[in-house]
Amino acid sequence: MSSGVAVNLEDIWIRFGDFVAVRDANVNINGGDFFSFLGPSGCGKTTILRAVSGFLDPSEGRVLIGGKDMAGIGPNKRPTALIFQNLALFPLMKVWENISFSMEVAGIGAKERRKRADELLDMIALEGQGDKLPSELSGGQKQRVAIARALCANPDVLLLDEPLSALDLKLRQHMRTELREIQKRVGITFIYITHDQGEALTMSDNVAVMKAGVIDQIDSGHNIYDHPATPFVASFVGENNVFRGKIKSINGNEAIVSTNRSGDLLSRIAPAQLGNLNVGDDAMMFIRPEVLKLGPAEESSKSTISADVMNEEFEGNTFSVFLEGDGGKSIKMSVPNAGQDHISSRGENLSLHYDPSNAVVMPAGELASE
Amino acid sequence: MKSDSLIRIALGAYLLIFFSYLLGPLVVMSLTAFNSSSFPSVSPWACFTFEWFDVLFNDRHIREGIYYSIIIGIGTVILSVSMGLAASIVLTQVWPRLRSTYYTMIIAPILIPGVVLGISTLVFWDRLGGFLGATEGSVLHGLFHNGLFLTILGQSSFIASYAMLVFVARLQRFDTGLTEAALDLGATHTQAFRKILLPFMRPAIASAAVLAFLASFENYNTTTFTIIDYKTLTTVLAQKVRLGINPSISSLAFIIIVLTIFAALTLEATQSHKRRREAVAQGRMKPAGKSILPSFMRGNIAAIICVLLAFVVIFMVTTAQSYSPEMCKAEVREARQLEIQERIEALNAARAEREATEEPTSTVTDEQAPASSGAFGGVFDPGNLSTDTAEPEAETTAPAGGSGAFGNAFDPGNLETED
Numbered sequence: 001m002s003s004g005v006a007v008n009l010e011d012i013w014i015r016f017g018d019f020v021a022v023r024d025a026n027v028n029i030n031g032g033d034f035f036s037f038l039g040p041s042g043c044g045k046t047t048i049l050r051a052v053s054g055f056l057d058p059s060e061g062r063v064l065i066g067g068k069d070m071a072g073i074g075p076n077k078r079p080t081a082l083i084f085q086n087l088a089l090f091p092l093m094k095v096w097e098n099i100s101f102s103m104e105v106a107g108i109g110a111k112e113r114r115k116r117a118d119e120l121l122d123m124i125a126l127e128g129q130g131d132k133l134p135s136e137l138s139g140g141q142k143q144r145v146a147i148a149r150a151l152c153a154n155p156d157v158l159l160l161d162e163p164l165s166a167l168d169l170k171l172r173q174h175m176r177t178e179l180r181e182i183q184k185r186v187g188i189t190f191i192y193i194t195h196d197q198g199e200a201l202t203m204s205d206n207v208a209v210m211k212a213g214v215i216d217q218i219d220s221g222h223n224i225y226d227h228p229a230t231p232f233v234a235s236f237v238g239e240n241n242v243f244r245g246k247i248k249s250i251n252g253n254e255a256i257v258s259t260n261r262s263g264d265l266l267s268r269i270a271p272a273q274l275g276n277l278n279v280g281d282d283a284m285m286f287i288r289p290e291v292l293k294l295g296p297a298e299e300s301s302k303s304t305i306s307a308d309v310m311n312e313e314f315e316g317n318t319f320s321v322f323l324e325g326d327g328g329k330s331i332k333m334s335v336p337n338a339g340q341d342h343i344s345s346r347g348e349n350l351s352l353h354y355d356p357s358n359a360v361v362m363p364a365g366e367l368a369s370e
Numbered sequence: 371m372k373s374d375s376l377i378r379i380a381l382g383a384y385l386l387i388f389f390s391y392l393l394g395p396l397v398v399m400s401l402t403a404f405n406s407s408s409f410p411s412v413s414p415w416a417c418f419t420f421e422w423f424d425v426l427f428n429d430r431h432i433r434e435g436i437y438y439s440i441i442i443g444i445g446t447v448i449l450s451v452s453m454g455l456a457a458s459i460v461l462t463q464v465w466p467r468l469r470s471t472y473y474t475m476i477i478a479p480i481l482i483p484g485v486v487l488g489i490s491t492l493v494f495w496d497r498l499g500g501f502l503g504a505t506e507g508s509v510l511h512g513l514f515h516n517g518l519f520l521t522i523l524g525q526s527s528f529i530a531s532y533a534m535l536v537f538v539a540r541l542q543r544f545d546t547g548l549t550e551a552a553l554d555l556g557a558t559h560t561q562a563f564r565k566i567l568l569p570f571m572r573p574a575i576a577s578a579a580v581l582a583f584l585a586s587f588e589n590y591n592t593t594t595f596t597i598i599d600y601k602t603l604t605t606v607l608a609q610k611v612r613l614g615i616n617p618s619i620s621s622l623a624f625i626i627i628v629l630t631i632f633a634a635l636t637l638e639a640t641q642s643h644k645r646r647r648e649a650v651a652q653g654r655m656k657p658a659g660k661s662i663l664p665s666f667m668r669g670n671i672a673a674i675i676c677v678l679l680a681f682v683v684i685f686m687v688t689t690a691q692s693y694s695p696e697m698c699k700a701e702v703r704e705a706r707q708l709e710i711q712e713r714i715e716a717l718n719a720a721r722a723e724r725e726a727t728e729e730p731t732s733t734v735t736d737e738q739a740p741a742s743s744g745a746f747g748g749v750f751d752p753g754n755l756s757t758d759t760a761e762p763e764a765e766t767t768a769p770a771g772g773s774g775a776f777g778n779a780f781d782p783g784n785l786e787t788e789d
Binding site: 053055074075076077080081082084086088090091092101102104105106149150153 | 545547548550551552553554555556557558561565566569570
């Protein structure tokens with residue numbers, strides 16, 4: 001198996017007429033990494049993937065694979081293999097013919113192809129299914145055949161375009177682990193496109209979060225969740241409560257935000273935005289539902305929120321309590337299910353507290369639409 | 371329910387009328403092929419005969435017409451299927467704003483009358499030859515004035531559009547992702563076309579080929595202008611209609627009808643068999659129990675009808691070899707002559723009675739018409755031969771061939787009598 005090869009995108013712009021699909025993307029993907037592009041549909045992540053695989057040329061900038069400029073090199077000459085969103089298995093070919101297609105077009109004899117296809121079928125745990133047609137396989141099996149077909153071409157970089165989106169939840173979760181396993185085993189670079197943050201966070205070494213053609217943040221999944229760089233990332237990845245207001249004072253990496261509804265609150269400044277915030281700026285502060293705790297803070301009122309309960313939902317492992325927030329949006333709090341009947345009653349005024357180091361504040365910006 | 375059964379009866383009646391409208395003419399035409407009457411007719415029914423098949427197979431013009439029709443059909447299939455496939459692929463690739471204009475342009479030949487296409491093909495290639503400086507007697511001139519060449523081109527100019535429509539319908543269901551996947555896996559564009567798109571298009575190519583062949587085979591409007599010194603089945607038939615037809619045309623129609631039904635049934639039977647096998651394989655249907663029928667025919671009505679039809683045809687061909695309607699014909703002829711005799715006598719009596727002069731010609735034509743319409747009545751009366759000019763082949767071949775209907779076609783002795 002070939003080892004990982006680095007992929008670099010340098011100042012990539014992709015335009016379709018007047019429409020800018022990708023705006024000044026700079027991404028460095030290490031060899032052997034599992035790298036994800038995460039973003040809502042239409043944000044340009046598939047366009048980037050097509051630029052890497054060679055189906056379209058960037059309007060500006062360079063795509064480097066293993067340090068080599070890919071300009072003018074067609075998809076059939078690049079060391080990449082793409083797994084399509086709809087898998088694009090050849091419906092008229094048998095499974096083994098599908099898998100060994102890359103060898104067939106290279107002019108390799110049927111016997112050798114069959115042998116290699118059988119090896120790969122073993123790897124994806126589909127022994128003896130080589131003579132079936134793709135239509136006779138289940139969704140997860142098709143998925144694995146598509147992976148085997150791409151791997152058969154011995155690519156340096158495997159590109160995956162939301163390959164799990166068509167599967168049901170259980171299978172999707174199973175395939176996540178399986179994909180990660182395969183990636184570790186073959187050791188090549190995986191570039192994964194998804195709008196599902198769960199997939200991106202569980203599988204990736206690094207994630208790029210995209211919004212309307214712009215890459216907002218590139219970091220490890222952990223950092224993206226805990227230290228979002230922009231309001232978009234904070235609201236798109238995971239659930240988050242937003243508190244709008246103005247910066248009242250700044251002290252090192254902490255700031256006091258005078259929020260529109262909940263009074264003055266203390267928060268950590270997002271690391272990426274240190275130095276970008278000044279007193280009096282419009283700001284957004286984010287606190288995750290699981291960070292909020294019942295009861296007032298003991299030491300300071302600057303980390304206590306008081307609000308009326310609007311609604312409560314039981315979700316099995318947690319209770320979700322919705323409280324009145326600003327701008328018509330509710331504040332959500334998650335309370336682990338420890339056998340209680342309920343947490344609150346409608347209209348009740350609750351005091352909640354949080355650890356200021358778990359809250360982040362950053363300049364006001366665009367949020368991810370619901 | 372009363373209204374329910376009323377609706378059902380009305381529906382049945384409607385279907386009956388509808389199908390008799392569709393199939394009635396075909397049935398009548400097929401029947402005329404077996405009537406010995408020399409003009410295609412069902413009533414009065416004279417004698418059951420196979421002689422018109424005999425006449426058909428011995429007609430050099432029809433044989434040549436069929437031969438050239440098939441050659442032109444094959445040429446048209448090759449040309450129009452490849453042009454139609456190319457046109458439909460371009461349609462999917464062309465710039466979206468240009469698409470409807472392109473589509474209209476490609477579809478236009480279907481809307482243009484065939485006559486216009488025929489004349490314009492003729493004129494265009496003649497002028498092109500002149501423009502290229504092809505002189506009389508040169509190869510290029512010969513090609514541009516060759517009936518087969520011009521007819522294939524003329525027919526393909528609009529049949530390609532039909533083929534394209536078939537391809538476009540199939541292409542709309544093609545996932546272009548498959549081509550991209552092939553390219554991504556290292557295939558060249560040619561390989562992607564040959565290994566992915568072409569196999570996908572195969573059913574459409576088959577149906578477009580059949581469509582193109584049938585459209586070419588039955589085309590008259592365009593062909594009549596472009597065929598020049600050749601002939602196709604349609605032009606031969608058109609000529610025959612002008613000169614007066616006999617039931618050998620009905621027998622040709624009968625053969626075509628039987629072949630069509632046979633092909634349709636075979637197709638249906640094989641497909642039904644395939645569906646059934648798949649259903650059994652997937653466990654949706656129990657395999658048919660033991661039966662005297664072979665497995666292919668089990669639960670397959672089309673297959674059963676197909677086999678029965680084959681038996682009927684074999685039976686017909688074998689009887690045609692031995693069956694001779696001469697006795698019946700002689701009787702019919704005798705009856706006719708008797709009738710004519712009576713009529714002449716009656717006329718004579720009337721004339722004698724009235725003592726008025728009648729037009730003598732009326733009796734003469736009266737006498738001649740039945741003689742020629744008695745088909746083989748003239749066979750035994752050599753004197754009649756000279757009076758019959760409409761169907762010389764019919765009259766001359768029959769006595770030579772004797773009773774075997776299809777046998778005559780293969781009788782070398784007959785060749786000399788032709789023409």
